[in-house]
Amino acid sequence: MIPASLDFDTAVVGAGVVGVAAGAALAATGRSVVVFETRDGIAQIGTSRNSEVIHAGIYYPKQSLKATLCRRGSDLLYARCEARRVGHKRIGKLIVATCDEEIPKLEALLSAARENDVPDISMIDAAEIARLEPDVAGVAALHSRATGIVDAHGLCLSYLAEMEEHGGTLLVDHKVTVLNREPDHWRVVVRTRAGEGDEQTLRCHEVVNAAGLEADQVAKRAGVDIDAAGYRIYLCKGDYFALAPGADVKLKQLVYPVGSASGAGLGVHATLDLAGRVRFGPDAHYVSDIDYQVDGTKASAFADAAARYLPAMRAEWLTPDFAGIRSKLAAEGSGFRDFVVGEESDKGLPGLVSCVGIESPGLTASGAIAERVVGLLDAR
Template structure:
């Protein structure tokens, strides 16, 4: 969520009156306030600072990128899956180009590793054709449809009937990316305030006024926040030292995600995931969700679901070779069985509040799209 203009720091002295301020509460002014220091928030702060704005970033956690930004597959997506002309499609394709260029210029660790999307049964083959057509409409014109024999020649441990090769898919060190974005923003004068939560805001004479407090005091001020849909995704790592694959391997998409896939990190570690475990109410109260107090532990017993799914394309996966890795939480705008939602970027042309830009549903491909999302915000709303 991005909010422009004035920051009002309320802290412990903030009163209980509705949207009021305690007498003498300290005030700080800024041209732009970015709420949230994930990869998209940091990219937005950088872009705003580059555009000449005085920027403050407020983050409820004690550090940057502690949520979805650091608990994902770290994949640079090509833009294959998303509906044509959607924000996800446009910003992913644009973001991919910007991200590769940025990483090369700044020395952020990444690799164009490519990936194979595989059909393991005859009923899945037409879906590859649909993905190929969809990708072309999105401007992704480097996909190659190949027979299973060709794909298995490239990846001997793979088993499939047909596959789509995506040469422009890659992997990235997301933490290094966020460190670089943060450094850029701070070098341009951006201030970041950790352990700081936004309580409320209103339109004042000088623009938006935001009331904030220390995150540990949030329980005292929190009002109703609409509940999004949450999906937990677990990853398991392969215990064997030599990787069976040199590329990313993806099954066809499923409800809530793009399937339990093979991801390689920049050190060659093999991970399988994420699966989809819907959490109807976030598993916590609203405040705990806002402060990212989720249970990120991985139940070792979930591997029993992984083995049969992975063996559809990796039949030589040995019993006992999967070890618990990590998990992440995907905040979604659509629930189980519902069509995937697009990114939602709302400015005052939509909600009528001058200076306010809201970002909702920024899940995958949010990492890939981060620089493009920031570019979109600056070009449309500044």
């Protein structure tokens, strides 16, 4: 139920990692905050379907939001995990070149990493790869010791706890169906049961759109011309396959191929979770609908991709695990698009902050995105 007073300083749309991080940061400033979530719990969409990697910030163009918010977010994330006892591990990552022709790609990534002030990264040779990861074959690799993994749900619970400590309110099973800019406030209409149930209206001064895959539709509802703004979201699916526990491949850290990274993804890589389970993925293919089925027939293609850097890999060790869907601003085949984290006064929508296209490294960057949201609203 919505509390008796229907007035809040700030309403946040969506309780994925971006929404709860923004809710925590906004509540900590003394604002009264409500976070609305369509689902019956937090972090059930993008935030629960990813690699849970704490990225170091290697891949993104210098001074892009992806680069700066990832770097800052990674520092904030490690500090938060320590302070609030969120499960995490700084396990490190290898980006592997499997032939001499791929070494220039590693060198380009190393210089991008240096431009982005990524700490603890260096080039290593085949002997060092073999020492660190005996099952991995490569002629050279980048070794990023600042890359880690995190319990994404635990991270969201830590943001939620912080928000509630500062008096913020989470309302699940409340879909935001209307966002109207009135002369001196926002009118927000919410409905239960995925938008089909009871309706309530409240007023607030500020709105944060953190609706993930639906952020373009929420922006449209708020009055943004999403094509003119470049906010249309394209769905890009990534499947994961789990490595059977008995498989004869052991890994201690994350392993990525340098060769197959594309604009849409980083190539089929090996990730570990906090329990030590290995999975491969995600691949990247644009889709028109949201469907989380994993196509089991892709096991041999995944095994072939992984065998380039893990020669012992066999398809029968792989079983379909889960899929995630990236909220991309870049249409298929088009170039780099940055995160949008912007205040919309210039569109005649003061007090609205749009977080759109928050694909990877959005989990890593969540704390820094939240800082930026607060900064934009404070600067109005």
